[in-house]
Amino acid sequence: MNKIFKYRYYLARRTTQLLVLGSYFLANLYGWEMVKGNLSSSLLLGFIPLSDPFATLQTFFAGAVISADILVGALVVLLFYAVLGGRFFCSWICPVNIITETAAALRRKLGLGSKDVPSLLSRQIRYWVIALTLLLSFLFSVSAFEVISPIGIAHRGVIFGFGMGWFFLLALFFFDLFSQKYGWCGHICPLGGFNALVGKYSLIKITHDVDKCIHSQECFLVCPEVQILHAVGKQSHIVTGKECIKCARCIEVCDSGAFEVSIVGIAKQLKEGA
């Protein structure tokens, strides 16, 4: 029971990811009217349009006329991201998260990659990749990231069939396992970067209480965006780093309960940041 408690968010996230993907899969298989489409764009309950804002932005740069359905859908999702946190998508919905977190866990178990090995990639690369995505979309008149996105390959694969697409996902798994811890999600993925920018002032934040902290370092081991924990163990604060994926792994692994989920107003966040 204790073990399940230690993985309560983890299990909830996996359940959500599988439920979302599973309902898209079944909806396509049986022609359900409740859910249509996939993670790029969908129609919920027959009237709520949802569209990936980053994909929509790419089609705009590619020269497409954005239809009203797509625009409304993208705005609905943007609002959701702005309030809940854009990277909420990464840890609770994105299927690639299952692959990369498994790779990271295996990497820890096998003891691959010690602290002496310097990080290969900068955490800022994803923001360059966003710029590159939009530039290439404009130059080649095609949504550049959507054509190669492992996220798309994964969810389209589950819903409509993989082809040899799972090769890409396997390559990603090996990259994260051997080359770079959280290489894809924590460094390169432009969708993650975009969602981070959108959800910078999201209301849901993790707070840290330094008085409870026993400096076990457990949170540093599991956090996929470890740079946002720079003040942990030094002072009580709101974790304001925009890259936080709201996976709540820090809460689960902390035996002293130094982390909590909180709803924090934007004004307070700005004050904290200053």
Added chain:
Amino acid sequence: MQEKELNRRSFLQKSVYGIGYTLLGGVVWSAYLTKSQAQTLALRPPAALSEKDFLASCLHCGMCVSACPFDVLKLATVSDDVPTGTPYFTPRENACRLCIDVPCASACPTDALNLELLTKKEQFSINNAKMGLARVNTESCLAHLGLQCVMCIRACPLEDIAIMQKNERNERTGMHAYLTPVVNPEACTGCGLCEHACPTNTPSIKVFPLFLSAYERGSHYVVGWDREDEARAKQKTSDVTMEKTKRNEKSALENVNDVDGILKGLYHE
């Protein structure tokens, strides 16, 4: 102080690496994207924009694929020779049934499949679709052997409009007829039901995307015995030039008798 200097250095180093990796990735990525721009042999769902605009607009959501009641449409995987995540169909396996309510294009949330393209002369009809154009391979076609096949003609939803039967005397037997299929490019929707029905091992009637099958002769060729085409040449407003070139400055008779000129022409002077 020294530590600060080291931090600065490692930060700069990381930035250079970052830019380098981004460039490297960008170049490889571009190479892959040029492949997606290569003209594909895939047939798109009805009411699709021109391939270039279609690729720019498609959000890869697969709603058209889910909406297709006959499971004709597929979403391209990385293994297919079609840009990943875009819908297409292969008539030999499963052909478009030309549903009158066009569920695929109606489901499209973007303008990639645009129902307005199916309206011609203020009449909305799926029969206005232009997914491709069927072409007959006379070498393997059974009807061209002299057998009575007519499978493609019977399979066509626009029988006698998009595909017609041409009757010709069979000189070999002297007592039979060739009943051969002839496609009308104006009316063919490219649904591929003919290709699907064709009994030969490789289909003798095959739908190709328009860039391959809708041959353009070039506007500088004028069909003199076609009044409309002849008028186009006489108007001179089009891109047809009627000015004299160096060759035809002289009259025909002068040209024929101009031995020096002919010799010059022969030796390319």
